[in-house]
Amino acid sequence: MNFQQAVATCFAKYVDFSGRASRSEYWWFFLAYLVLAIVGSFIHQYVYFIVVLAFILPMLAAGARRLHDIGKSGWWLLIGIIPLVGLVLLYFTVQPSSPESNEYGPPPVA
Template sequence: MSIFKPLIRFADFRGRSDRSELLQFLMLSLTLLLSVAYLWGMGWGLADGLRGAPPRSPAPVAQYLGLLLLLPALSLSIRRLHDIDRSGWWLLLNLVPGGIAVLIVFLLQDGGVGDNRFGPPQPTAQAGGATASA
């Protein structure tokens, strides 16, 4: 599975996504955010240090990157909820105090084995490069 699959399917709210796709996307997002913050700090910190100005915060760049990753994260979360046979409307639990804990448990649950109302499970790669439905 490609680590960039959630970015390729950024506006696909139908179907299902497995837990490994979610975890790979979280690792990619974290790596991108930390890399951008580090490079911003190094670049502007050096430039500001040479001018004698206080260093700038990487917050604006991290916010833009967060906005860029918002739609892929939303679609992946909905597909992940579909994998455990729940509607995407469960994401509204983010608006309830303590609801994010329930969502984390939902998103980290193992997906259904067979078909559900949202479609067949996502194909998984087998040893030898062939794909088959799990």
């Protein structure tokens, strides 16, 4: 999945917390968020705030789908609230996709 496909897919599924998201889909979308947040913060704090608001639901949904891809529940996202322990999420999101179907559906098309 390339950058444009990942961003389009994540915004199209902005409240879809079911299914699975590949590593490339999640990380390309995260890169889009990071770049736009940095650029928005240089422009004005209101622009930054609008970027964060626009990305919060799609980012949560993509994170839940990414966790589903490795066989974890989307509720694991809540561990990010705890300082330092939330680094476990980084470990989870860099794991390779499980090649077989799991309880969350078939493997995503990479």
